[in-house]
Amino acid sequence: MEIKHLGGWVYYVxxxxxxxxxxxxxxxxxxxxGDETPAKLCQKAVESGVVGIAKHTDDYVARLKGSGVTCxxxxxxxxxxxxxxxxxxxxxxxxQKTKTGKLYNIGFKxxxxxxxxxxxxxxxxxxxxxxxxxxxxxxxIAG
Numbered sequence: 029m030e031i032k033h034l035g036g037w038v039y040y041v042x043x044x045x046x047x048x049x050x051x052x053x054x055x056x057x058x059x060x061x062g063d064e065t066p067a068k069l070c071q072k073a074v075e076s077g078v079v080g081i082a083k084h085t086d087d088y089v090a091r092l093k094g095s096g097v098t099c100x101x102x103x104x105x106x107x108x109x110x111x112x113x114x115x116x117x118x119x120x121x122x123x124q125k126t127k128t129g130k131l132y133n134i135g136f137k138x139x140x141x142x143x144x145x146x147x148x149x150x151x152x153x154x155x156x157x158x159x160x161x162x163x164x165x166x167x168x169i170a171g
Contacts (some may be wrong), residue, residue, distance in 0.1 A: 029074050034042070036089040040070040042078035047103060053138035054099035057122040061090040066098045069120060073100060076170050079109070080118045104155055106137060111168060118166050123157070131163045 033040040059066050070082040079100045090096030100116075102109035117123050124132045137146075145171025146152070162169055 029071070031071075033086060034088055038067065038070070038086050039081065039083045039128045040074040040075045042077075044101070046047075046080065047101060050140070051103040051105055051138070052101060053104055053108075053141070055069070055117065055134070056097050056099050056137055057171060058097065059090070059096045060151045061087060061094065063096070066095050066096065068076050068101075070098060073116055078112045102126065104138060109124070110136075110155075110160055114160055114168075116160075127166075131161070131166060132158060133158045133163060 066084040085096035136155040
């Protein structure tokens with residue numbers, strides 16, 4: 029695995045040859061500046077084959093912005109890859125829950141959406157967590 033520091037990001041790269049430009053995107057989770065967990069989780073996910081590439085905001089940028097983001101890359105049409113990533117997220121409590129214990133319905137973001145400047149209320153995910161798992165139980169419902 030190669031670890032690269034580039035443009036405010038830390039990349040963990042093993043294999044990205046399977047990613048297709050028109051369908052590649054990411055599941056994300058956010059973290060507080062100074063938290064070392066994202067680095068450990070990105071490295072673990074890539075080394076264990078959950079994803080071939082992951083990245084997180086470096087600590088300097090996270091401190092400037094007040095938070096950081098971690099991205100796990102895969103193709104939107106690869107159900108097996110979604111299962112690996114979502115299972116990893118659930119095992120490591122990376123998906124926030126509501127007061128009632130229900131998982132937040134996070135969205136998968138295509139790189140094309142990022143390039144088009146879709147952020148905040150302008151972002152409309154093509155794939156959401158509730159299409160893959162039961163938000164109440166966390167059990168897999170797709171594929």
